Amino acid sequence: MVLPSGGLGAAPPETEHMTRFAYWHETVLAGLLVALxxxxxxxxxxxxxxxxxxxxxTHAWELALLxxxxxxxxxxxxxxxxVGSVMALxxxxxxxTFEAHVPVWIGAVLAVLTGLVAGLLNGVFVARVKVxxxxxxxxxxxxxRGVAEGISLARPISGFPDGFAVLGRGSLLGVPVPGLIFAVxxxxxxxxxxxxxxxxxxxxxxxxxxxxRFSGIPVDRIKLMxxxxxxxxxxxxxxxxxxxxxxAKADIGTGMELDVITAVxxxxxxxxxxxxxxxxxxxxxxxxxxxxxxxxxRWNNDELIFVVTGVLLIASVLIHSxxxxxxxx
Amino acid sequence: xxxxxxxxxxxxxxxxxxxxxxxxxxxGLANPAFLSAGNLRDMLVQCVPGIIVGxxxxxxxxxxxxxxxxxSLMGLLAAAIGLLTSSQHAGLPVAAGVALTLLLGxxxxxxxxxxxxxxxxxxxxxxxxxxxxxxxxxxxxxxGTWITALPDGLRFLGTGSVLGIxxxxxxxxxxxxxxxxxxxxxxxxxxxxxxxxxxxAARLAGLSPNRVRLFAFAFTGxxxxxxxxxxxxxxxxxxxxxxxxxxxxxxxxVVVGGTSISGxxxxxxxxxxxxxxxxxxxxxxxxxxxxxxxxxxxxxxxGGFILAAVLLDHVTRRRRAACAATA
Numbered sequence: 001m002v003l004p005s006g007g008l009g010a011a012p013p014e015t016e017h018m019t020r021f022a023y024w025h026e027t028v029l030a031g032l033l034v035a036l037x038x039x040x041x042x043x044x045x046x047x048x049x050x051x052x053x054x055x056x057x058t059h060a061w062e063l064a065l066l067x068x069x070x071x072x073x074x075x076x077x078x079x080x081x082x083v084g085s086v087m088a089l090x091x092x093x094x095x096x097t098f099e100a101h102v103p104v105w106i107g108a109v110l111a112v113l114t115g116l117v118a119g120l121l122n123g124v125f126v127a128r129v130k131v132x133x134x135x136x137x138x139x140x141x142x143x144x145r146g147v148a149e150g151i152s153l154a155r156p157i158s159g160f161p162d163g164f165a166v167l168g169r170g171s172l173l174g175v176p177v178p179g180l181i182f183a184v185x186x187x188x189x190x191x192x193x194x195x196x197x198x199x200x201x202x203x204x205x206x207x208x209x210x211x212x213r214f215s216g217i218p219v220d221r222i223k224l225m226x227x228x229x230x231x232x233x234x235x236x237x238x239x240x241x242x243x244x245x246x247x248a249k250a251d252i253g254t255g256m257e258l259d260v261i262t263a264v265x266x267x268x269x270x271x272x273x274x275x276x277x278x279x280x281x282x283x284x285x286x287x288x289x290x291x292x293x294x295x296x297x298r299w300n301n302d303e304l305i306f307v308v309t310g311v312l313l314i315a316s317v318l319i320h321s322x323x324x325x326x327x328x329x
Numbered sequence: 330x331x332x333x334x335x336x337x338x339x340x341x342x343x344x345x346x347x348x349x350x351x352x353x354x355x356x357g358l359a360n361p362a363f364l365s366a367g368n369l370r371d372m373l374v375q376c377v378p379g380i381i382v383g384x385x386x387x388x389x390x391x392x393x394x395x396x397x398x399x400x401s402l403m404g405l406l407a408a409a410i411g412l413l414t415s416s417q418h419a420g421l422p423v424a425a426g427v428a429l430t431l432l433l434g435x436x437x438x439x440x441x442x443x444x445x446x447x448x449x450x451x452x453x454x455x456x457x458x459x460x461x462x463x464x465x466x467x468x469x470x471x472x473g474t475w476i477t478a479l480p481d482g483l484r485f486l487g488t489g490s491v492l493g494i495x496x497x498x499x500x501x502x503x504x505x506x507x508x509x510x511x512x513x514x515x516x517x518x519x520x521x522x523x524x525x526x527x528x529x530a531a532r533l534a535g536l537s538p539n540r541v542r543l544f545a546f547a548f549t550g551x552x553x554x555x556x557x558x559x560x561x562x563x564x565x566x567x568x569x570x571x572x573x574x575x576x577x578x579x580x581x582x583v584v585v586g587g588t589s590i591s592g593x594x595x596x597x598x599x600x601x602x603x604x605x606x607x608x609x610x611x612x613x614x615x616x617x618x619x620x621x622x623x624x625x626x627x628x629x630x631x632g633g634f635i636l637a638a639v640l641l642d643h644v645t646r647r648r649r650a651a652c653a654a655t656a
Contacts, residue, residue: 143632
């Protein structure tokens with residue numbers, strides 16, 4: 001089928017991009033990050049001290065953990081809006097099992113499994129029932145939080161043992177425990193995406209799903225797995241969050257999906273699928289985290305953070321789309 | 330004749346209407362007070378923002394886009410109308426305040442549209458960003474206080490009646506009628522469906538998909554303004570939390586009402602029924618005397634409704650495909 005493309009040649013800019021320097025986006029992000037930190041250090045010297053940064057980093061681990069599977073999901077051309085609600089559901093499961101005198105570690109495992117099942121259900125609807133992921137996860141965004149509110153009656157559960165708090169607040173050789181978990185997860189995701197056959201298949205699905213099906217790539221199985229992993233990581237993030245805050249409540253992770261998607265998209269992953277890398281996502285997470293922490297440090301104003309995050313999300317995609325000649329599908 | 334009946338029965342609107350009727354009848358049997366005129370009116374009044382915004386969102390979704398910023402926009406517009414008309418703030422005449430609010434709504438909708446069409450940013454990203462940014466802007470504007478001293482003229486829009494029927498209900502009826510006529514009888518309405526079913530073909534046929542999309546977004550913004558003006562003054566104060574979660578309620582209603590999320594298919598009537606169904610579920614939960622516990626499950630039921638709707642869609646599509654294969 002030949003269509004007049006209106007001057008938007010699809011292939012040439014891509015290859016040109018490849019033959020040049022492949023890490024433009026990451027370089028720009030790193031530049032922005034440095035500029036931000038230099039400005040921040042100039043305005044608020046206390047903000048950039050290692051001790052402060054280490055303390056502030058506790059706010060970022062859940063976001064960072066969720067950004068990894070989200071990168072893969074968005075590369076396939078999908079999206080997962082339910083991650084914040086899955087966190088709430090997992091946290092409530094952890095809280096309720098703890099109240100029922102189940103050992104907290106078993107509760108934590110159950111919470112992670114809850115996340116896995118919740119993600120699996122998303123995956124079944126996306127891959128088997130073939131519903132648009134936006135609708136599926138918008139529905140489960142509501143449903144999972146509703147179930148979390150329903151079974152916990154929206155009350156907070158606290159009083160977890162001290163040993164459990166280590167998972168959220170403790171550190172090993174000066175590195176926070178959640179940071180270690182994240183580092184391992186980031187290496188695993190980075191390796192899987194960039195260096196394995198399944199990883200390449202994820203990109204291929206994002207580029208052309210139909211061609212993938214004809215090439216014998218197990219598209220549905222890969223999607224099912226990605227959404228399940230996304231749920232699993234949300235469960236893990238919930239456990240870390242509860243361990244850090246010592247409270248499980250059904251409003252945990254509200255609006256988390258927005259932060260995660262902003263970080264991933266800012267990191268250079270195309271919302272249309274097919275493009276994106278873990279290093280870019282890491283920089284995106286860092287940039288969002290530092291911007292928000294700095295705004296809250298200097299102006300102590302949560303409302304301003306909302307405005308900044310929203311504008312950052314739109315601006316990052318806008319700039320990306322203005323500078324690449326790739327047309328809308 | 331039977332064929333006509335069959336197509337009529339297989340329409341989503343019929344299915345939703347049947348479920349709605351069953352829900353109402355069941356609730357009425359369990360608690361006759363549910364079907365009292367007063368309660369039905371309250372239920373309808375509660376549905377007004379959903380109905381009015383739903384009309385606009387149906388058009389946006391039919392063009393193949395989405396707008397999840399409507400709830401935050403409503404919060405911003407509520408703050409705007411309060412700050413413009415309250416005697417403790419700008420104290421403008423009500424008519425001027427309403428006009429400016431509607432204009433601001435249309436303007437924000439237009440900005441969404443421009444970012445989607447000219448900026449080529451996917452609508453989910455634009456409106457997700459707006460969802461957060463507008464909510465933050467609202468809270469900055471309000472500074473953590475409530476807006477009080479709303480003028481009587483404004484309160485009338487929320488609580489007054491004309492010919493024994495609430496102003497907000499008249500407005501909702503007008504919004505549905507205007508949108509339905511627009512869709513059915515104007516070239517623009519047909520273009521919305523053309524762009525939604527096949528943007529390439531629409532472009533080749535000489536239509537401008539971008540202009541149609543721009544209109545859909547601006548119209549939705551305008552309707553959010555209308556919904557704000559008739560629903561917010563029902564209360565005597567305005568707080569910054571107005572409209573939280575509205576986007577989810579309306580998108581659910583539109584999808585339950587049979588509008589296809591990939592564009593090209595959907596009706597205003599389906600959306601109206603979808604809103605009424607979801608709205609009645611909310612009231613039924615309160616009326617069944619399940620106690621306070623029941624209200625906690627509302628969101629779970631809303632989410633369950635979308636999943637049920639898409640599953641139903643999946644099953645009927647399959648059956649239709651099977652029928653086509655055997656025929």
